[in-house]
Amino acid sequence: MDPRICREHLERLLVEEAATLTRLEDLLEKEHEFLTANDVEELEKAGEARQSCISALIAIEDERRSLCRMMNVSPDVTGLEKLLQWCDPSRQLAASRIACSQRATKCRSLNDRNGALVTARLKRVEGMLGVITGRANQVKVYGSNGAYESPGRSDRVLARV
Secondary structure, three states: OOHHHHHHHHHHHHHHHHHHHHHHHHHHHHHHHHHHHOOHHHHHHHHHHHHHHHHHHHHHHHHHHHHHHHOOOOOOHHHHHHHHHHHOOOOOOHHHHHHHHHHHHHHHHHHHHHHHHHHHHHHHHHHHHHHHHOOOOOOOEEOOOOOEEOOOOOOOOOOOO
């Protein structure tokens, strides 16, 4: 393969990745707004759109790895660096790679923030359910089927719906 063609291919992948990461960042910000507003319908839509972005990022990464293998370099960061040294000796794509890396790190941070909020809400709901069912102070352990079990459960119910 001609180095120029390889460089164009990598440049196209970086452009696609940057656009997808920008879209993902926006979606994660909106997802946080929906989480704080308890907007379940919009949250579901945002989740589907987020998953679509993740799928697109995986496809981009698969294509990049495939190009590395085709060029007989390892399909990892080291191999990509070798490929870039060969097809982009002037390092014109370096700024795009750094920008994508930074945006991916920001997306991970936003996703972690949203995940922490979801986890906190789940624990709160779990605690309220424990109070309603009378199992709030009981120790929870995993049973043989992987689900939570409370040893020595009380069948006393404090409320019925």
